[in-house]
Every structure is written in C-alpha cells, then in structure tokens.
Amino acid sequence: MSLRSFHWQRFAGLLILSLVLAACATTEQPSAARQTSVPPRVQPDTSGVTDNSDPGDAARGEQLFAESIGGMPSCSTCHALDSAQIVGPGMAGISERAESRVRGQTAAEYLHTSIVDPGEYVVEGYQNVMPDVFEQSLSEAEIRALIAYLLSL
Numbered sequence: 001m002s003l004r005s006f007h008w009q010r011f012a013g014l015l016i017l018s019l020v021l022a023a024c025a026t027t028e029q030p031s032a033a034r035q036t037s038v039p040p041r042v043q044p045d046t047s048g049v050t051d052n053s054d055p056g057d058a059a060r061g062e063q064l065f066a067e068s069i070g071g072m073p074s075c076s077t078c079h080a081l082d083s084a085q086i087v088g089p090g091m092a093g094i095s096e097r098a099e100s101r102v103r104g105q106t107a108a109e110y111l112h113t114s115i116v117d118p119g120e121y122v123v124e125g126y127q128n129v130m131p132d133v134f135e136q137s138l139s140e141a142e143i144r145a146l147i148a149y150l151l152s153l
C-alpha cells in the first residue's frame with residue numbers, strides 16, 4: 001500500500017463518516033422538531049355529522065334565517081314562522097315534526113339534512129325547490145345555529 005492510497009482511504013473514510021453523521025443530523029432534527037411543533041391531529045371531520053354535544057347558537061340562527069345566504073332568498077322568504085305556507089312549509093311545530101319525519105333520524109339530524117341536502121326528503125305536498133347551496137355557503141357552526149334556532153321554535 002503506497003502512502004498516497006493510504007491517505008486517500010483515510011480521507012474517504014472520514015468523508016463517509018461525516019456524510020453519515022450529517023445525514024443523521026439532518027433527518028433526525030426536523031422530524032423531532034415536527035413532533036413537537038405540530039398539534040395533535042384530533043380534529044374529526046364533522047361535515048355532514050350533527051354533533052349533538054354542540055347545541056349551536058340559536059340567536060345567530062335567528063339572524064341567519066332572515067339573511068340572504070349564497071345569493072339565495074332568505075329562509076324566511078320561503079318559510080313563515082307560523083304554520084302559513086309560503087313556498088315551503090311554515091316552521092310552527094318544526095321541532096316535534098322533525099323528530100318523526102324520517103325513521104331513525106333525530107330532529108337535529110333531520111334538520112341538518114333538510115338544510116344541506118333538501119332533495120333528500122321532500123315534504124309531501126311541496127316541490128323540491130329549496131336551494132341546495134347552503135352546504136357550500138354556510139359553515140358547520142352556522143348550520144348548527146340554524147338547527148338550534150329551529151329547535152327552539
């Protein structure tokens with residue numbers, strides 16, 4: 001073994017060692033940092049699910065009921081608060097009625113579906129003309145607020 005190749009081997013060995021150490025340092029540090037900086041991912045996907053533990057803000061729901069949402073007429077344009085029929089059924093007694101509309105659905109579940117997917121259950125004697133924009137135009141909290149308001153009627 002010549003002196004030259006001996007040096008080269010030592011140099012190569014040191015180079016490989018330092019590369020391995022550098023690789024360890026760069027791969028381990030960010031993952032350790034990631035573990036401590038990212039909050040636990042426990043946000044369940046609640047879209048389409050009625051969370052009964054969150055009752056919703058009925059006062060906010062009352063406001064929303066009278067507002068134009070997604071460029072559509074307000075809920076109150078089509079729904080009276082008494083039993084009068086406008087375009088849709090009047091909301092008097094909706095909390096009891098909602099409970100028994102669809103077998104297996106609670107009142108809150110029925111109201112949720114009525115708002116986000118109105119064509120899913122069309123009330124007898126009415127046309128399927130309720131806009132289906134509300135799922136896109138309302139946040140889940142706003143939908144829950146509307147449900148809380150309707151249940152309070």
Ligand code: HEC
Pocket residue numbers: 065069072073074075076077078079087088089094097098101111114115118119121122123126127128129130131134146
């Ligand atoms: C353009 C008119 C129109 C608008 C606006 C409208 N709806 Fe309706 N809605 C209807 C009609 C018609 C029905 C009955 C047919 C059906 O079941 O889809 C109905 C049905 C319902 C029902 C079921 C009632 C029952 O007796 O079972 C609920 C609840 C409801 N709407 C809530 C709302 C809410 C909340 C809004 C506002 C975010 C709204 N609607 C906006 C026309 C409308």
